[in-house]
Amino acid sequence: MAYLDTASSAPLHPAARAVLDDALRSGWADPRRLHGAGRSARLLLDNARAVVADALDVRPDEVTFTSSGTDATHRGLLGLLVGRRRPGHGAPGPLVLTAVEHSAVPHAAAWAERWLGTPSTELGVDRLGRVRPEDLATLLPGASVLAVQSANHEVGTRQPVAACAAAAREHGVPLFVDACASAGREPLPTGWDAAAASAHKWGGPAGVGVLLVRHGARWRAPFPVDDRSDERASGFENVPAALAAAAALRAVVDDAAVVGARQSALVDRLRAGVAALGDVEVVGDPVDRMPHLVTFSFLYVDGEALVTELDRRGLAVASGSACTASTLTPSRVLEAMGVLTHGNVRVSLAEDTTEADVDALLAALAEVVPRLRAEVGL
Amino acid sequence: MTHPTPGDDPALELDCRGMRCPLPVIELARRIADVEVGQQVAVVSTDVASRTDVPAWCRMRGHTYVGEDVAEDGVPRFRVSRAR
Numbered sequence: 001m002a003y004l005d006t007a008s009s010a011p012l013h014p015a016a017r018a019v020l021d022d023a024l025r026s027g028w029a030d031p032r033r034l035h036g037a038g039r040s041a042r043l044l045l046d047n048a049r050a051v052v053a054d055a056l057d058v059r060p061d062e063v064t065f066t067s068s069g070t071d072a073t074h075r076g077l078l079g080l081l082v083g084r085r086r087p088g089h090g091a092p093g094p095l096v097l098t099a100v101e102h103s104a105v106p107h108a109a110a111w112a113e114r115w116l117g118t119p120s121t122e123l124g125v126d127r128l129g130r131v132r133p134e135d136l137a138t139l140l141p142g143a144s145v146l147a148v149q150s151a152n153h154e155v156g157t158r159q160p161v162a163a164c165a166a167a168a169r170e171h172g173v174p175l176f177v178d179a180c181a182s183a184g185r186e187p188l189p190t191g192w193d194a195a196a197a198s199a200h201k202w203g204g205p206a207g208v209g210v211l212l213v214r215h216g217a218r219w220r221a222p223f224p225v226d227d228r229s230d231e232r233a234s235g236f237e238n239v240p241a242a243l244a245a246a247a248a249l250r251a252v253v254d255d256a257a258v259v260g261a262r263q264s265a266l267v268d269r270l271r272a273g274v275a276a277l278g279d280v281e282v283v284g285d286p287v288d289r290m291p292h293l294v295t296f297s298f299l300y301v302d303g304e305a306l307v308t309e310l311d312r313r314g315l316a317v318a319s320g321s322a323c324t325a326s327t328l329t330p331s332r333v334l335e336a337m338g339v340l341t342h343g344n345v346r347v348s349l350a351e352d353t354t355e356a357d358v359d360a361l362l363a364a365l366a367e368v369v370p371r372l373r374a375e376v377g378l
Numbered sequence: 379m380t381h382p383t384p385g386d387d388p389a390l391e392l393d394c395r396g397m398r399c400p401l402p403v404i405e406l407a408r409r410i411a412d413v414e415v416g417q418q419v420a421v422v423s424t425d426v427a428s429r430t431d432v433p434a435w436c437r438m439r440g441h442t443y444v445g446e447d448v449a450e451d452g453v454p455r456f457r458v459s460r461a462r
Contacts, residue, residue: 299438302399321427322398328398329426329427334430335429335430338434339434341399341427342399342427342431377408378407
């Protein structure tokens with residue numbers, strides 16, 4: 001059995017599990033209250049914030065816990081957009097986003113168009129899934145916000161965030177970075193005004209997102225505010241989950257260099273092994289990429305059938321093929337890259353994935369892919 | 379979108395209306411050898427994945443993607459020139 005879909009959700013890290021039970025026992029009260037139980041909860045929440053800030057190399061007052069990575073993304077992006085609005089000046093200029101953002105970003109952009117009257121413009125990518133910062137020269141003048149992911153969640157390619165940030169700064173456009181795919185595995189890129197991360201992708205519990213707003217950034221709450229400690233989120237904080245998320249983040253950041261090097265070598269092995277199977281497109285940047293993730297597409301193979309056959313052999317993988325999506329449309333990322341969308345498999349390694357797991361996947365693919373092709377006469 | 383020039387009509391048109399991916403590309407692979415090198419096959423497909431997958435197939439299999447136009451009923455048609 002091998003779980004190879006950590007980019008969708010990683011199993012709970014032992015470090016998170018270790019603090020969760022205690023935190024549930026002592027962190028249930030309202031952190032705003034002045035009684036002992038409230039003070040305990042407050043202490044745990046502040047502790048979680050401090051640990052996350054340290055692990056991500058930001059200031060504690062830049063960290064807000066949200067209800068998910070998607071929620072953090074919506075708040076981060078739309079808060080920068082609202083911060084650009086001036087009374088009496090009409091709607092701000094277009095929101096510029098890459099064509100390969102996680103769906104949370106285009107969904108926020110569609111909301112902004114519908115309710116704030118802010119149109120959006122897409123920044124295209126090359127065959128590897130990477131934006132060209134020079135394309136921004138024509139898109140940024142007059143733009144309200146630029147959204148660029150740290151690295152692509154489907155193909156692993158890192159984005160040139162520093163160069164995009166420099167271009168954005170030159171045009172006075174604030175930058176939002178969705179770092180959900182890479183946070184905990186790689187250092188945060190620099191140059192953002194707001195950023196988002198998601199705990200369940202680094203081994204924290206689901207239901208915890210992290211919104212980062214740079215000190216001094218012009219961010220304004222895009223949704224109704226609350227009377228709680230932090231105006232950037234609303235609703236009662238899940239203090240135990242935030243603490244567990246922080247503990248997991250601390251642990252994965254501490255191990256990131258060693259684990260990343262091991263995973264990256266396994267991905268190299270997988271890329272080479274898959275390419276040797278023939279009539280397959282191994283996509284994304286082979287070198288300048290996240291360490292744990294690789295995506296490939298087999299000609300003439302049905303993605304759903306492939307995922308099902310692999311699952312039957314105890315191998316859990318994701319797919320961006322249309323037949324595996326609730327919308328029955330192919331992955332926007334693969335489309336934007338212009339690479340094959342059917343027969344697609346995304347593999348994202350766990351902390352403890354071994355060479356034997358990778359070889360088991362290669363052996364299963366070598367058996368299943370030719371059989372599925374034979375079934376359609378190819 | 380590339381607009382093929384009129385005159386170079388496809389030698390073969392494949393009706394893949396209603397087929398879901400990967401069936402249109404499978405049909406294309408099965409039938410490409412039915413035309414001569416330099417002749418065109420057109421894939422008429424309602425499957426949105428064909429817009430990406432037909433050009434990708436051409437690149438992977440060494441054929442030439444000519445471009446997209448529409449069939450008489452307005453369904454997208456993807457044109458491929460056999461190159462080998």
